[in-house]
Amino acid sequence: xxxxxxxxxxxxxxxxxxxxxNFSEVALGxxxxxxxxxxxxxxxxxxxxxxSGCPVQINIPEFIAKVAEGDFKSAYExxxxxxxxxxxxxxxxxxxxxxxxxCVRGIKGEPVAIGxxxxxxxxxxxxxxxxxxxxxxxxxxxxxxxxxxxxxxxxCAGDLAKLGYNVTVFxxxxxxxxxxxxxxxxxxxxxxxxxxxxxxxxxxxxxxxTNAVIGKTLTVDELFEDGYEAVFxxxxxxxxxxxxxPGENLNGxxxxxxxxTRTNLMKxxxxxxxxxIMKAKKVAVVGGGxxxxxxxxxxxxxxxxxxYIVYRRSMDEMxxxxxxxxxxxxEGIVFLTLNNPVEIIGDENNFVAGMKCIKMELGEPDExxxxxxxxxxxxxxVLDVDAVIMSIGTSPxxxxxxxxxxxxxxRRGCIITVDESGRTTKExxxxxxxxVTGAATVILAMGAGKSAAKAIDEYLKSK
Amino acid sequence: MFRITRKESLNPTVTLMEVDxxxxxxxAQAGQFIILRVDEDGERIPLTIADYDRELGTITIIFQVVxxxxxxxxxxNEGEYICDFAGPLGKASEVTGFKKVAVIGGGVGCAxxxxxxxxxKTNGAEVHSIVGFxxxxxxxxxxxxxxxSDKLVIMTDDGSYGEKGxxxxxxxxxxxxxxxxxxxxxxxxxxxxxxxxxxxxxxGIKTVVSMNPIMIDGTGxxxxxxxxxxxxxxxxxxxxxxxxxxxxxFDEAIRRSSIYRETERKTHEDTCNxxxxxxx
Numbered sequence: 001x002x003x004x005x006x007x008x009x010x011x012x013x014x015x016x017x018x019x020x021x022n023f024s025e026v027a028l029g030x031x032x033x034x035x036x037x038x039x040x041x042x043x044x045x046x047x048x049x050x051x052s053g054c055p056v057q058i059n060i061p062e063f064i065a066k067v068a069e070g071d072f073k074s075a076y077e078x079x080x081x082x083x084x085x086x087x088x089x090x091x092x093x094x095x096x097x098x099x100x101x102x103c104v105r106g107i108k109g110e111p112v113a114i115g116x117x118x119x120x121x122x123x124x125x126x127x128x129x130x131x132x133x134x135x136x137x138x139x140x141x142x143x144x145x146x147x148x149x150x151x152x153x154x155x156c157a158g159d160l161a162k163l164g165y166n167v168t169v170f171x172x173x174x175x176x177x178x179x180x181x182x183x184x185x186x187x188x189x190x191x192x193x194x195x196x197x198x199x200x201x202x203x204x205x206x207x208x209x210t211n212a213v214i215g216k217t218l219t220v221d222e223l224f225e226d227g228y229e230a231v232f233x234x235x236x237x238x239x240x241x242x243x244x245x246p247g248e249n250l251n252g253x254x255x256x257x258x259x260x261t262r263t264n265l266m267k268x269x270x271x272x273x274x275x276x277i278m279k280a281k282k283v284a285v286v287g288g289g290x291x292x293x294x295x296x297x298x299x300x301x302x303x304x305x306x307x308y309i310v311y312r313r314s315m316d317e318m319x320x321x322x323x324x325x326x327x328x329x330x331e332g333i334v335f336l337t338l339n340n341p342v343e344i345i346g347d348e349n350n351f352v353a354g355m356k357c358i359k360m361e362l363g364e365p366d367e368x369x370x371x372x373x374x375x376x377x378x379x380x381x382v383l384d385v386d387a388v389i390m391s392i393g394t395s396p397x398x399x400x401x402x403x404x405x406x407x408x409x410x411r412r413g414c415i416i417t418v419d420e421s422g423r424t425t426k427e428x429x430x431x432x433x434x435x436v437t438g439a440a441t442v443i444l445a446m447g448a449g450k451s452a453a454k455a456i457d458e459y460l461k462s463k
Numbered sequence: 464m465f466r467i468t469r470k471e472s473l474n475p476t477v478t479l480m481e482v483d484x485x486x487x488x489x490x491a492q493a494g495q496f497i498i499l500r501v502d503e504d505g506e507r508i509p510l511t512i513a514d515y516d517r518e519l520g521t522i523t524i525i526f527q528v529v530x531x532x533x534x535x536x537x538x539x540n541e542g543e544y545i546c547d548f549a550g551p552l553g554k555a556s557e558v559t560g561f562k563k564v565a566v567i568g569g570g571v572g573c574a575x576x577x578x579x580x581x582x583x584k585t586n587g588a589e590v591h592s593i594v595g596f597x598x599x600x601x602x603x604x605x606x607x608x609x610x611x612s613d614k615l616v617i618m619t620d621d622g623s624y625g626e627k628g629x630x631x632x633x634x635x636x637x638x639x640x641x642x643x644x645x646x647x648x649x650x651x652x653x654x655x656x657x658x659x660x661x662x663x664x665x666x667g668i669k670t671v672v673s674m675n676p677i678m679i680d681g682t683g684x685x686x687x688x689x690x691x692x693x694x695x696x697x698x699x700x701x702x703x704x705x706x707x708x709x710x711x712x713f714d715e716a717i718r719r720s721s722i723y724r725e726t727e728r729k730t731h732e733d734t735c736n737x738x739x740x741x742x743x
Contacts (some may be wrong), residue, residue, distance in 0.1 A: 136486050174500055174507070174547040182684075210548035213682055217486050238684040242696060249691060249715055251722040256683035266506060266679065274531050274730055275506040275679075276723040350718040397683045398701060 002038035005237075006109025011116055013130035013327075020300050020331040021270050023186045027091070027119075032070070035120040039067035041105060041110045050114060051103035055447030056089075056155070058082040060099055060114055067117055076125040079118060084158030085203065087126060087193045087405065088180060090119025093443045094119075094321040126310035131205065141166040142460050145228040147214045147400065150178020150435030151442045154201060155449030161204040163457050168228070170212040178236055179442070182265040183257070185294050187301070188324075191264075213452055215399030220407070220429060229463070230428045230456045233415060234449060237394040237434035247344030248390070252278055252352035256287070256295045261384065263298045281388030282306045284355050286341055287383040287391030288318040293325060295389045296333045307333045308383065312360050312373040338362070340373065342380065344388055355381045387438070394439045404429075414438050421455030422448055429454055465499075465548040470541045474604040477527050477571055478537050479513070484618055485520030487512075487550045492704055493582040494556030494673065495576075496520060498681040500547040501535045509678050510544045511575040512551060512706070518647045522550075525574030527604070530727045531734040538738060552681045553704045556648070556671070558582040563589040565637065565644045566612075567630050567659055569651020570596060575673055576650040577604050577611070583648075584611040591642065592616070593619075593633045593657070599624035630655060631662050644668050649708060660708035670708035674699045684720060691715055 012028040013019070019026050030038065042064040044418045050060040058079055062381040066075035095115035097103075103111030141164045146157045149171040157167045175181055180194045202208065212218060214235070223231055240255030241250050259277070262268040266275035284297040285292050288311035300307045309328070311318060314337050318325060329335065338360045347353040359379035362371035401409045408416045415431040417424055422432040432448025434440055486495060496511045507567040514523035528537050539545065556579050564583050568576030573594050575635065577732035584590045592612040596602050597620045608615050615627030616633045634647065647670045649659040656672040663670040678688035681700045688699040697703065 172549065173680060174549070212486070213549055213552065216550065216552055216682075238680075238682065239698075239701075240684070240686040242686070242689075245694070249689060249696070249719065251719060255686035257680060258687045261685050267504075272504065273506075274504065274734075276726040278722070278728070288706065345717050350715075399682060445639050 002043065002238045003037055004039065008110045008116070009038040011036045011113075011248060012134065016327075016330040016332070018186065020297070023301055024189050026187050026216060026327060030116055030120045030121055030416070032072075032124075035067055036070055038113050038117060039064045042068070043104055045104055049104065050099040050112075053098040053102040054098075055098065056082050056450050058118070063121065064114070064117060066454065067121060072121055072124045073129065076129070083446070084155050085197045086118055087122035088189060089443055089446070090115055090244050091116075091124050091193075092184060092441075094441060096322050098443065100160045102234065102439070115409040117181060123427050127194070132393075136219075141228075143168070144230045144232065144456060144460075145170060145223045146232045146234060147220075148172075148178055148236055148433075148435070149176035149198070149208060150234060150236050150433065151180065152236075152299065152445035152449035153178065153232065155446040156232045156234060156432065156453045157206045158201050158204060159450055159453035160456060161201065161206045165457075165460070166205070168207040168209060170214050170218070172213040173264070174210050176208045178208060182261045183291065183294065184219065185260065185264050185298050187297070188294065213399065213401040220400065220404040220426075224428065230430065230460055232422075232449070232452050232456065233424070233429065233431040233435055234399060234433045234445065235397060235400055235435045237414075237439045238397045239395045239396060239413075240390065241393045242390055243341065244343060245343055247346055248354075250346040250352050251350055252280065252387040253340055253406055254389045255385070256285070256291045256389050257394065259389050260291070260294050260298065263302070265379075269298070269302060276386055279303050280385075282385040283387045283389065284310050284341075284383055285310045285383040285389045285391055286310045287393070288313065288320055288337075289393075290320045290324055290441075292391035293320045293328045295391050297328055297331060299387070299389065300331055300333060304462060308336050308385070309333060310336045310339050310341060310355075311355060311382070312330060312338065313370060314338055314362060317370045336383070338373065340375070341388070345382065350388050352388055355385050355388055356380055356382050394434075396435050397437070398436075412438060420438045420451060421457060422452035424433040428459070464544040464546060466544055467539055467541055467549060468519075474527065474601050476599070477525060477603055478525060478572075479525045481516075481521045481523050481575075482545060482548060483520060484522045484548050484550075487522050487548065488515045488517050488520045488580040491522060491551040492538075492555035493558060493578040495551035495553045496675075496681070496704060497524065497548055497550030498552060498678075499524075499536075499545055499549075501532055501539070502546050503544065505535065505569070506532055506680070507547075507679055509552070509681055509700075511675065513574045514578055522548075525571065527571040527732075531730040534731060534734045534738070537659045549681070553700060554702075554706050556582065556673070558588075561586070561588040563591070563641075563642070563644050565592055565634060566592045566649045567634065567647060567649040567651070567655075568592070568594045569630060569649075569655040570601065571603070571676045572651030572655070572673075573604050573608070573690075576648065577607055579620060579648055580608065581611040587624060589613045591637060591644070593618065593630045593637075595619070595630040595633075595651070596624070597611070597621070627657075631658050634659065638666055638668075646671060647708075648673075653713055653720060656711075657713035657717075660711070664709050671705050672708040672711060673704050674706055674711065674716065676716060677722065680683065699730065727737070
């Protein structure tokens with residue numbers, strides 16, 4: 001019997017004034033009963049519009065039907081066929097723009113909470129099942145090198161391993177996971193979850209080599225010389241952008257990457273961590289994406305009394321996932337929309353003492369389709385802050401493109417792919433994720449890793 | 464895990480280690496650096512490659528004990544392991560096409576100046592090395608420099624060894640005596656590199672400095688190592704670490720290097736206390 005409630009089952013969360021002081025996960029997850037109840041809201045539409053909104057095409061109605069029956073194990077198996085990282089996606093996908101945006105229930109009321117159900121199933125599996133898919137490692141399989149252990153690399157590696165390839169992932173940092181470990185904070189994506197997903201890949205036979213900076217320690221051409229027959233580049237977009245305004249090199253101005261890396265990867269929030277971080281009292285985060293929300297919420301948890309999001313457009317144009325914006329607001333972060341920094345002001349010791357901003361208004365739509373922000377003349381004022389975090393985007397790192405002959409990139413430094421599958425201009429080399437698109441989302445990167453795995457399989461079979 | 468194959472104390476606060484890291488050794492060149500993490504909870508720190516042996520697959524690092532991480536590193540012995548060791552990072556120094564070069568090293572910076580002097584010599588340049596220390600007890604790598612230098616001047620602040628004075632005094636004297644250098648390479652404390660650059664600008668000699676700012680990943684990701692060079696923002700890890708000394712904003716770099724001084728002092732003290740208590 002379908003559940004005809006127009007509303008999603010609420011997600012249990014830590015109370016805002018409690019969670020803004022700790023790094024434990026904000027969302028607590030559905031109970032079995034809540035999950036079954038929510039699953040019964042699904043109408044099992046024949047044409048499955050939700051699946052068309054999923055970059056990795058999970059058979060959503062099929063897994064939800066299993067949840068409704070209480071058969072969580074089968075539900076997991078259905079998801080795992082399409083996604084190597086379900087516990088991650090259930091937490092970080094912008095479902096409101098993907099699967100849930102296509103849900104028929106969303107026409108009159110709220111869509112089925114597909115993301116929350118995916119998360120429930122993945123977490124249930126972690127808690128209740130030790131068995132992993134039994135696809136054996138194939139030591140005779142052709143060797144494929146995957147550069148970068150973020151979402152695209154892990155997905156590509158997982159899919160290739162499932163197809164019987166002998167896959168090695170090369171990671172520049174000391175731990176695997178890419179943005180899942182250095183960028184997305186513990187309270188949004190617990191690192192134990194990421195670790196579990198990576199352990200599952202290792203059980204499939206995927207080898208992971210850390211501290212290997214491709215472009216420096218080894219080049220792409222050397223990987224081929226070493227016997228790899230295809231290479232997937234999923235090195236992300238790691239190079240932070242700055243605004244080029246005066247005062248950006250003052251002490252207390254961070255790139256979001258640095259602030260988040262210190263906090264998450266290097267665990268600066270823990271008392272016993274040796275990595276220092278400024279525990280500022282008034283923090284401005286410049287930007288309106290998910291990374292800006294993560295940085296602001298970390299700053300708050302590190303003890304800031306006031307944290308601002310300074311964004312040059314309005315709430316409607318903000319690219320962050322809706323849930324993150326809502327959570328940030330609940331936690332007390334102040335949104336200064338239609339504001340743009342023009343200068344960062346320093347004290348006599350060159351630490352940040354304030355940020356001069358100008359008010360903005362919206363004009364005609366620009367090439368992105370969003371209304372472009374225009375400065376309101378004479379509206380400058382100084383925001384009283386002692387730290388500034390720049391979260392205005394990243395571009396791909398030059399290390400690989402500058403050392404790989406025949407690999408073409410565009411003017412932004414993004415790797416050019418010649419077709420949808422991620423094939424690059426260099427034979428046997430495929431690429432996907434932020435290294436190709438510039439900064440985007442985890443799930444789009446996973447989708448790209450998936451298409452590339454398929455294309456690599458076809459390429460190696462035809463070779 | 465990366466095994467320490469040799470450890471030698473060069474002076475009371477400066478230690479040399481050879482580390483088994485064949486992939487890094489295969490590629491390493493003078494001027495490049497590595498990032499290491501001593502143990503699971505440790506921070507990532509950059510250290511410049513002091514030497515390498517491609518056949519043995521080892522990298523030599525030389526470090527001064529200045530904070531918690533170098534303190535912990537210094538407590539490791541031969542046969543023990545460093546948790547993480549990634550590289551070689553950064554661009555290699557330019558060492559070809561020079562006729563006569565002055566290589567200036569200050570303090571532990573000599574550890575970085577040495578491989579550059581050696582590479583210049585191997586590539587056919589006449590190398591004049593000027594190395595400066597606070598006093599006699601702190602002198603390091605004298606024999607090594609002797610081997611790769613056509614002329615070696617040792618300076619100490621107090622005159623307890625070599626000549627009394629600053630490295631800039633020695634450089635000025637050499638130039639005044641008629642030496643003509645295609646290039647000066649200065650590696651050492653920021654203040655030293657700043658004053659060498661000011662002098663050589665006056666003298667009209669091209670100057671390269673090796674910057675060693677605070678960094679985390681060493682691959683261009685954090686932007687913590689940013690510097691202003693010729694009015695533009697540069698990342699020391701991917702654009703450097705070598706830069707034109709006449710274009711670097713040293714005052715800004717000096718201010719940026721002090722951002723965590725207070726926390727670092729405290730963490731270092733805590734670490735020392737741990738070692739004293741025998742808890743580690």
